[in-house]
Amino acid sequence: MSDDPRFELPRSVVGEAWEMGLAAANDLLARYMSSDRAGAVRLRQSQAVSVGFVDGDLQLVWAAD
Structure with a gap:
């Protein structure tokens, strides 16, 4: 997770x-x-990428195989 x-x-x-x-x-x-x-190539090196609000659930956008 980023800072x-x-x-x-x-x-x-x-x-x-x-x-x-x-x-x-x-x-x-x-x-x-x-x-x-x-940046996308770097993100794809992570385990997963999600989107959501600070106080809500996250939606998985991408996950490593």
Whole structure:
């Protein structure tokens, strides 16, 4: 886990409802994880990558085989 695991998405991009924000974050991260960008390659070296709110459950986006 990073030192600061938070990442903020503006409401103007993801909408007002938290469900829409979570779905947008999940989609963005899943697409990023399938890219060849250096950060995505580094993330794929971890055991798992998830998305969620600080006070809520996490949704698994990617897991090592």
